[in-house]
Amino acid sequence: MNQDYITPNEWSIIEDGFDKGRVKSSESLFSLGNGAMGQRANFEETYTGETFQGSYIAGVYYPDKTRVGWWKNGYPEYFAKVLNAPNWIGIRILVNGEEFDLNTCTKVENYQRELNMKEGWHKRIFTATTPYGIELKVEAKRFLSLAHDELGVINFNIIPLNQSAEISFIPYIDAGITNQDSNWDDKFWEITNVQNEEKQAFIESHTNKTHYYVCTFMESKLLLDGNEIDVTAEKASTDKQASLQYTQQVEKGQSFSIQKYAGYVTSLNHEKNQLIDAAKQVLAEGIQLGYDALLKLQQEAWANIWAMSDITIEGDVKAQQGIRFNIFQLNQTYLGKDARLNIGPKGFTGEKYGGSTYWDTEAYCIPFYMATKDQEVARNLLTYRYKHLGKAIENAEKLGFTNGAALYPMVTMNGEESHNEWEITFEEIHRNGAIAFAIYNYHRFTGDYSYIPEMGMEVLIGIARFWQQRATFSTHKNKWVILGVTGPNEYENNVNNNWYTNYIAKWCMEYMLENLNILKQGFAADYARILEKTNIQDQELEQMKEICDAMYFPYSEEHGVYLQQDGFLDKEMIRVKDLDAKQRPINQHWSWDRILRSPYIKQADTLQGFYFFEDHFSETELEKHFDFYEPFTVHESSLSPCVHSIQAAKLNRMEQAYQFYLRTSRLDLDDYNKEVEEGCHITSMAGTWMSIVEGFGGMRVKDDQLHFSSKIPTQWDSYSFKVNFRNQILTVKVSKSGVDFKLKGAEQMQVMVNGESRMIQTETMSV
Template sequence: MNLDYIIPNDWSILEEGFDPNNVKASESIFSIGNGAMGQRANFEEQYSGPTFQGSYIAGVYYPDKTRVGWWKNGYPEYFAKVLNAPNWIGINVFINDEALDLHICKKIENFKRELNMKEGWLSRSFIATLQNEVKVEVSVKRFLSLDIDELGAINYSVKPLSSDATITYRPYIDSGITNEDTNWDDKFWDTLNVSHENNQAFIQAKTMKTDFYTCTFMESQVFIDGKSVIIEPNISADSNSASFSYSYNVKKDQTYTIHKFGGYTVDRNHDKYELVSAAKMVLNKATKTGFSALLEAQKNAWAKIWDMADITIDGDVKAQQGIRFNIFHLNQTYLGTDARLNIGPKGFTGEKYGGSTYWDTEAYCIPFYMATKDQKVARNLLTYRYKHLEKAIENAEKLGFSNGAALYPMVTMNGEECHNEWEITFEEIHRNGAIAFAIFNYHRYTGDYSYIQEMGLEVLIGIARFWHQRANFSTDKNKYVILGVTGPNEYENNVNNNWYTNYIAQWCINYAVENINRVASEYDTDYTRIMNKVKLSKAEIKEWQEVADNMYFPYSEQHNVYLQQDGFLDKELITVADLDKSQRPINQKWSWDRILRSPYIKQADTLQGFYFFEDQFSTEELKRHFDFYEPFTVHESSLSPCVHSIQAAKLDRMDQAYTFYLRTSRLDLDDYNHEVHEGLHITSMAGTWMSIVEGFGGMRIKNDMLSFEPKIPEQWEGYSFKVNFRNRILKVIVNQGKTHFELDGDEDLSIMVHGNEVIISPNKLVTV
């Protein structure tokens, strides 16, 4: 596969020339979504070559029974799978009764695919010569509406170039689909009813086990040279599908077009008995509005998103394309309008990771959504975790914890743990810390304390109780230790005293106690309500504090660094630079046994702690730890380059920061990890945003104020971004040598720039 076939462009992802080896990768890269549903960039017409078909509905999942050879107590019963949903995009095309299929066409010319990120649509065009020698020009455009999020629209045109031809469009909907990712090849969908009337068709289906009721729908209109034509379709239906057939004798150089509208109504949003009537309302609105007007509305909706979220980069097209690609997919995946939803690591682009919620949301995504949208969006993400607190307590109980100790799941759809690799499920417990840190980060950035007094304090108490019980006293060390864990570096399992885990455990307890005291003194009604609910005593808090005050942290006097875990120096410390390139990536070349004994680090681990808790360490300490750990880091997690980019920028190592930035921003576009065909790395895309805003822009919150330490890579002429800080929109424009600030609103904002206070007045350009 050609890994560098995406053409650099400021606003579009472009592919030119048809290469069947790139089909699956392009299906991921060109994926579209609108927060409520999404789909891989599969062809509408049939394709008999290798393809990964995928359409997904937000929040609809299946509990696929765990598949392990040896059952261990505490194992989750299932792994939640994001479900490949019934297909509504299909339009089979026949030219003089021969199927249009790019895998078997005699010749394909001028193939071009474009994902227009500015306006939110996907297009494809080509000239094909079929086996029957007919030559046709095809152009397709489709989008998933942001305004009507149950609706998608397709404009598909064919023009015969060599002779007149009978062209048949067969739009269909089909629920006879399967997941690529399944443990037991279970049937995930039960089709309840297939119906049609006029030019509309409906499939009512429900998921097995979880009983999500859905209606997949479609309606089509056909045109000759832009003029509507009425054709009575031939209708075909069976137990899983319905298709309409529209045939027309098309003259040479005439254009025959079909507009197909489709999508899903779901019982998460409607009464399950009203799904067909809800679908009819969507279709009636779509056909009345028409494809062109719906597309204009789409462009306007994306213009509003970009007005706030865009980052501009001058003088480096690949870097510009990379950041916009990341921002675009984050907004396609999650828009913050539904507090029941979260951000899956693959979004709507694939099935790996179960499409569920990971600690990535709290550690990486919340800063992006806080700064580029209304703070309610980030609050929704925190509310999601509060609503899952009871499940987190149940998860901990299954592992033997008690008294309201909460262990948030590694992977979840509904708050229940559904990840079933024991070294992750039982041991990667640092995820609890990311959730507490997100509460701290939200309050620090927004100034909104109400979440903590209303909900967050209960979460912090549950987490503190977990850490108190998970640590045990070592008489040998005369300290509290945390044994048998996996840190963020998943290339070490079942280690003792992972520094990051111990550090965040200590911090969580201290942060919980700090907020208990604040709520007690400032919000006595909330304090009484919460204490009555959680039954927390001063004696228990004292026990927590004993653990936090006496936590053990492994340290090397020889290297003057905190050790990633107790046994790190027992490893054969060969740096990545001395590792044979043919052995990379090690997760695809080495046995797990060899990986676990190696010093190689999948992603920031000790350095993740230095990123979160930067204020608690000096720049000199960061430098020592960066110099020690980065040479052992293989960056085989999508979450790794962004953290290293931010820290390299802080250390004024701009070449390194820039290299890491390009790697995180173009991770999927350039397929660094050779896995883009499985789907995109959505949650790490928020880290790309952070690597510019927090890395190069140096944005932090210090003393309750926005603070900036702007830097610029030498490869760039300038860059700019906007942040929404406490309902005030600040634009930051960084050039070589100067930084400009602009403020929307009607009151001044004091910020820090390179340690000096600067007052920004509304609608006046301030240059530093």
């Protein structure tokens, strides 16, 4: 943890001072993304110090051949790798013919990085002295356009301070990149064309195996003291790289700038043999608009995003910075415009974990997107899984299931499983439950039932069939059991009767049965179509009911709690606080077997069930389970503190809730786990949002109404959040004196505050 790294600021992430040891971490934190592409905060100019280069294109992946020690039947053939894409940001700089490189400068002063979250850009300013004594003032600003999401723009400005100098800008694009994360050092990219024109350059390449075609392109403008000048470029290219060199004599105090317009067009959105034409079109539009107009569009686009999603916190700058950083990164990662995409755990900030879709999306991200975007965005996330239903059925078949049983993958890009540890891939089957829960949650929040007859019912049937086949009858217990699973707490493997899994399995089957009945009653055509398509039989439905009626749940009479799994009480029940602090995090200090036989919980497991199914349990039951499990929870998953923060707030343990909140919201900014250089924890950022809205804000949806039971940490003066509830934007402001609302929308809204009804009048008709 490093609390002094990032300068507190309400709207910006700021790093003051140049520290070579922090370069990789800052490259993660200051990443940019626009939903379609993303870029780590690598320097434009050459940097010979330690760096982790990362440019990413949403939806472009490589199916890297699986690597395991001993092959086990059922392993997937590949692991989908997030691909480092060609470099479009590069601008080499020569000063009197010498390479400019912060790693070799003799002095770097007044260095500041800013990630401006309000407007969506990244800037570095500094003064540096080259080995030959030339003092340069540099300002480099860039953004990935939201309005034109195939385009990135860089404005790189240099002023020689102590003498005149010949300065060359050498903007380049480079497809000779590799992945750090690679199983067998396969060659991921094939380059087919490197083309240098008068002012533009293009590289055509495609991924091996998946055959995504990408054209990386660039064009630049040069400015002297702010006025565009015509400098003839020297062209150069290799088999991997294209560059154009612009050289200019720059007087002391004069400013020389390059504006680079660059980016990708891909076969995801264009004909693969017309990519250069498409790239020229993008460049033409970008150049015509120009840097200032594009920047203005960027500011407007982010203003629109914040108008629907901002959270303010008064009286606690670090908390304010934390939550905005989370909201900003989520929006950089996924904007919901493209139903083929999803929310990777590292977004566009790193390669780790591979794939794009985990159960994180359904369990943590959907509430955020439902409340801060148009309804269509969450629906797109549900549609994504509907489109993968066929693959989920195939995946279950590979594991021996039949008759349309569907097991959604643990990790995927295209619906196929691409995770390959048996204890996760084969056994962490609770993920299927989160996907059904998201359907329920979507309907509960939006009131839009149409997804269920149109698509969701088929998903629910596939999932219910899986649970029906996966549960087995124990004659010994005279109950249905689910053996050999890994629950959300991945510090247990291959356990029997994980309470969370058994509970959500039962719920999935019941929810499917309930909705099938609704369709039967009110959606005759859909019902007939689904019956025909799935061929679901009464006998199956009967058996599901039987299983639900006699599902086994491990319970301790002594403690009055459900047990996380069979045998949990046999462990050495030493609380986390009684552990030697030097042993933590245990995943860095203990061998895997030791972790497994310990009672320590990586992330909410039983409590995750209490979170999803809050209404099924009394507050006393919640308290009992919270008091039983939290002391054994090490929160070594980024997805853990948010659930605990919400539940602590509900239990009026505000100081504990606040500590959990800080941990989740500033996880990356303060680098709690000393790993931010690998990338940011994107999906858990949605959990941070939930900590405020559902935790402190106490917001729930019940019977088509918003309910609030809002609290405020003592550290804060007030806070506010916005919710798009059924196409009206409600701003909720909580202060020590109570909760106030503002509503933008078509009609008044009744909300419940601490059990009492309150009618909110709309302020304006514009949404």
